[in-house]
Amino acid sequence: MLNYNKYRRFETINFKERTWPNNSIEKAPIWCSVDLRDGNQALINPMNIDEKIEFFNLLVKLGFKEIEVGFPSASQIEYDFLRRLIDENYIPDDVVVQVLTQARPHLIEKTFEALKGVKQAIVHIYNSTSVLQRDVVFNMSKDEIKEIAIEGTELVKKYASDFEGKIFLEYSPESFTGTEVEYALEVCDAVADVWGASQDNKIIINLPSTVQMDTPNIFADQIEYMCRNFKNRDRVIVSVHPHNDRGTGVADAELALLAGADRVEGTLFGNGERTGNVDILTVAYNMFSHGVNPMLNLENINEIIEIYERCVKIPVHVRHPYAGNLVFTAFSGSHQDAINKGMKKYEERGSKLWEVPYLPVDPSDLGREYEPLVRINSQSGKGGVAFVMDHCFGYKLPKAMQQEFAEVVQKISEVKGEVQPNEILEAFKKEYLDLDEPFKLINMSISDVDHGSNETTKVKAKIKYNNVEIDIEGVGNGPIDSLGKALYNSKLINISIMDYKEHALSKGSEAEAAAYVYMKRNDIDKKTFGVGVDSNITRASIKSIISAINRLYKL
Template sequence: MMNCSKYKRVPVLHYPEREWPDKEIQHAPIWVSVDLRDGNQALVEPMVVEEKIELFNMLVKMGFKEIEVGFPAASQIEYDFLRQLVDRKMIPDDVTVQVLTQCRDQLIKRTFEAIQGIPKAIVHIYNSTSTLQREVVFHASKEEVKQIALDGVDMVKKYMSDYDGKVILEYSPESFTGTEMDYAVEVCDAVVERWGATPDNKVIINLPATVEMTTPNVYADQIEWCGKHFKNRESIILSIHPHNDRGTATAATELAMLAGAERVEGTLLGNGERTGNVDILNLAYNMFSQGIDPQLEISDIKHIVEVCERVTKMPTDPRKPYAGKLVFTAFSGSHQDAISKGVAALKQRTDGIWEVPYLPIDPSDIGRKYEPVVRINSQSGKGGVAFVMDTYYGFRLPKGMHKEFADIIQSIAERQGEVAPPQIMEEFKKNYIDRKEPMHFRKCQITDREYEGGGFATAATLTFTDHGVERVVEGTGNGPIDAVQRALEKALHINIRVLDYSEHALTTGSEAQAASYIHLLNQDTGEATYGVGISSNITRASFRGIFSAVNRLFYRDEQ
């Protein structure tokens, strides 16, 4: 057994007054991309300057108004990248760049050198405040750790005197989730007071889940508790920076927003230290699925993923929410059937509301296509195969035919694995449309006959080849299909009955073709099967469907 006794539970904030469970997300927060800093520092192969510029440009096009561009005092490449943005005038007027620095004089001085020429910048200072780090890393008291933060504020103020732009201060008590809440508030209040924040000159207080330590509801409690206990809340922009150590960063962020967080720092696709930062795309698409404008241009997920994968050299998991290649794919037969019916029902609606089982959003809204929605393997069912035939090729198979054709495809899938749509169509042609031998329909002349007493009947003069030999036979019935059926019964000495018949147009316009489906019964054995015919003439398509069914029913061994 694993030794779980070596771990202790993280203390939970006692906060029965919480109000966030009764709230709903109403609008998007201030989004802050930290891909170029937090995301970049976590890469095996960090981005070079031109890769950073490509990602920065995409973030701007996506609509991010605050972008953390790096830690310019940490390395030359970080510094050079920021200077490239400045010198090449790549920072739009409505975008504020953010730079990170520790509370050290030389680092803050270098940071201000890097941002010269930028009209407005967020200077983000931080120091760790958790009990564990105070004890094992800094060996410092609470007062000493708080003083580090205040010294950082003073240094920022000192170097602001030679800066020709506006500075917005951001402060993070790093390792916030492992910090006593009253102490975290004490430090943040001291920073806000030292900065001289006002409602017109707010400070950003960023409460990070530097390490995700417990369940998302606890983080929400911490955010709401702090928000209600800050002395000067109206002068604070309350920000969060969640990590994903427990795999619940998205939930923690959404609950923290309910608890009062106004600003979210994260990365595209969740790249970041250890298990990553919160995935901003995941959050934004979640809002979108609830009818909330995420205030980001995220309609082409494929392009976003391609850029991220190229500059980070990291693949995207195929099951990654919204972004993965398989997230709009159904292999399960019951899921496929429900999706197929849901899409069909959607076409009949006029309210414009998207409601399809298993698809929380319309894939086409984010640049995906319907094609990947249903993929066929041995676990797929009749609904999935029918969906592919309809969606890809326009064949609306009658319900009774779904299982018959799906069984054919499933036997192939059991041998080879996934069956692609082109192969499904190929099998459909081989098994139905091209079943023209040994009985091959050539032509049929239809006439109406009138009997004494005013009765009418349909006469068919049928021409076909029987094992290559041309034959001409006649039959009479109550309509063209019945007449051809009776002609074949007489010519081939078989006993058949048409159980069902349906047809529809395949295309529109003067070259439109029709598809006809004939469900045919061998009355001697009780066996039944479908035949399919296509033609620009619907009656001819029906005759071809009858011959297809006859060949499948009586001459299977000859094909």
């Protein structure tokens, strides 16, 4: 049995004044990507400089205006990377690079050396403030820990005063989630005072969930407490940096925004130390799915995945929200049926609002294709097969026919597992389009007649039945009815035509039409569909009748 008595909750806040549960996310926060620092340092094989530059260019293309590029005072490759960004003019004027440094004189000096020539930058300093770290790592009092933060701020302020570019300060009370909120507030206010923060010279106070220690609602309480109790809220940009130890990084970020946070630091697909950081893409797509502009250019998820996987060398999980290969794919028959019906209603109504069951967003808005939405295996049903036939090949199977053909596909899937769309099409051709036994149409002529009634069409045809050619003739109210009567008059068959539908094929062969006939064999009360495809709708109709007859009378 797990020794759960070994662990206990660290009580950081009791905040009954909370208001965040009544709020909603109405706009995007300031986004800051930390892929090139926090994400990169978590890789088994960190990115080389060329990969870093490609990734930086991707982040710029996606619309990030704040990008943390590394820890230049701690690593030569990160120092050299920052210098290339500056010397080769990779940094757009509207993008601010961010660098991390510990609050030590020689490290801050080297950081500013690496930044020389940059137009604007965020210098991010931090020190751990948690109860546990004060005790077991630093063995320092609260005042001593606060003094580290103050001294670091004074050093950055000193170097910034002589720096040609604009310097913004970001301060993080690292391990904020394990810090008493009253003490965290005391330290952050002290840092803001020393920096001389004001409404016109704001400071970024980053409140990291360095290690997730509680449920997301507790993190939201901590954030709202800080936002409501800063000495001067207008001088502070409140930032959060959620990790994902408890698997709730996205929830931490979203609830923090409800609680008043202005800014979110995270990574693409949640890469980062241990279980990773908050996945900025998921938070942004979540906003998008609620009609909120995420202020990022995320319309081509496949390009993002391709560059990410090549540079980071970590595959995106097939079930990853929005990006996973299978997240817009349904195998369940009931899900497939609902998606199929929902897509049809959406297209019929011409609605501007996306409302399709099981699909929170339109995959095409993310650059995803419709074809993989439904994949067919033994768990699938008629709706899924109908969806594949429609969206992959343009066949809009009549509702009554969907179950009939689904049973054909079901037998295939029970033998081989997943059935690919091209295999479904081949089964369709075999079952309906390529049948020429026991009846085969050799030739046919159609002419108009005047019987003084509804019977205005005469059909003469030569058919081959069990390798014997037979001439048949019939008069009816159209080619389909006339051919049916001609076959009935031949005494070879006893059928009734119960329903008929036709449409133009919309995929692959725009000039062709598909016809579907529902037919009954009267002598044994057997019913089935036949399908015909031709560039001429009349010929397609005739082919559908021969198809149905062959299914009814096949040996």
